[in-house]
Amino acid sequence: MLSMTTDPTLSPAVETLLKEVRDHFPNQLNIQVDDQESGRISHESAQQEPQQDGSILLHVYDKTDINYTISHELLHIEMYLKGFPTMSFPLTTTDPRLDDQLGATAVSIYNSALHLIIGAEQRRNGIITKDTVQAFIRGISDVVPAEEGDAEDPKIIYRVLSLLDGLAFFADHEDEVPAEWLQMYPIAFQAAQQLYAVMTEKVIDSPFAIRRSIVKTLRAFDAWLDKLGYVPMPHDQFAAVSPVLSKRQLKLEFRQVFDILHSDYLNRQTKEKAFLAIGKNDRQLAFAIPEKELDQDHALAVYGQTTADVLEHYGISYTTR
Template sequence: MQEDVETLLNEVKEHYDHPLEVDISGEASGVLTHDQSHQQLKKDGTLVVAVTDTTNVDYTLSHELLHLLFQMKGYPQLQFHLLSGDPQVDDQLYATSTSLYNAAVHMLVVAWQRDHNLLTDAAVAQVLAGFKQNVPAEADDQLVIYRVLSLLDLLGFLNGELPAELANAYPQALPLARELYDLLDAQKLDSPFGLRRAVVHLLARFDTVIERLGYQPTNDAEFATLTPVLSHRQLRLTLDQVFMIKHSGYRDRETKEPAYVAMGRSDEQNAFVLPLPEKETTPEAFQQLYQQSLNDILTQYRLDYTIR
């Protein structure tokens, strides 16, 4: 294990309250893809970071550890608390919004890997080989959204510079992916607030892109929860001053009841979902709810958030 990766592992362990183990197994396929590592939580609280392909362990392990580290440092997390009523649609929405969120986070991951000399010529070749293996060249429109999302992630990895061979293979998807990449590249991602703002913009722009392709927008501004990043001042304000509670057309994933979604007044993005029982949804109850401090609401419902 490279020294910088070992240092990263120790830093992650310092931020985690339970034991953290690394499990490295599998053969070397010769390609790098995002499905070659995962996390597994044991019943005793031990977190296992598993690498299942040994093509480039330092690259793959550092990638997974950095996802963990950003989470532990309070970078906003993508969560799913709502149901549309159609499980297949839900799965599609989960997948697309996760890909968009990860594309933003991966730009932070890649920046660290680049600074620590992990993006060698060999690593780049392995990533490109994995991409070609998983993303077929354009022959029809059926996979256009998948290609756009995959190319967005690859553009982030390559700092926006694709080999000519790849650029020529995706004449429809690449301009759309580049539009999304340019939006991300113009943002300052290296803080929890900056990442959240960038992802909010990215989710919105993605909807405009797929609408141009003739698809229904995802409505991820409401459907996908992006945990809030708040100032001390905002925490002292009333709930009503920072968020609007929307009686959503979606249902709460846990209760299966109509959902109440906190939409940011400044960015109109779902920041959390309140599991309100029916007796707390009267006009009088809402008036009282709105006048509580935001800090009290977050504490009462044990909601995830980060302080700027």
């Protein structure tokens, strides 16, 4: 039987972070650490699990460098509390396998962008050590299979997304990126570098900047897939990235900030064809309008309201720039 602990010993920096998150988190936050230690770090080594009593269990499955893993999860929570954009999937293609593929790839890119900020904060607090770096490298090198020289290998997507996250981990410390990755994954590493260049093209220092980075990287990833001849992944109309709007935009008519598009996908909530709110500037899905029908008169009525009123009416979360 697997043993575990619910009161792990943490470094002072992580203890401080835990206290800060607990002080501001609306639910009770508990930690459980399993007694498995692989010697590798993976961002799949922990998960936030909602409990029936409303509390959240931060469940750590692999205790290798628990200071890194626990602080990583806490910083994800902290970014949520600070209003950084969230990602959701209000639509379905009606093909569960395709839904899973679209969701998994979008979440991976979304998380890698957030990891730029999370990793920088961990380094600032001395949480990432030399041992952390080596365990992180093993978490990719030991798990992600090496290429066999075929760009059409279906594992290419897995490799590229894993390496993109690896490059995000080494942000501003590119000289520490292991040479073995280029040797093991020459095709995927080049693609990951191209996506990383898009992701970090502009400084990421705010919720608006992180959203812009996510949207541009999703688009670049979809273009890369199309170039390889894979089935298109239209993340721009499937993955909803919560809006980050200026006070001026909130006062504008909805038609000045968003377009309403009719989709062939189904709205998970209404079970009918979905109506999408697409940002005029970035053409990215912000949310699905929870209406079963939206005729021209109704759409014009929505367009004529202020953006703030429409978001409030439909209960859409957003962040103000």
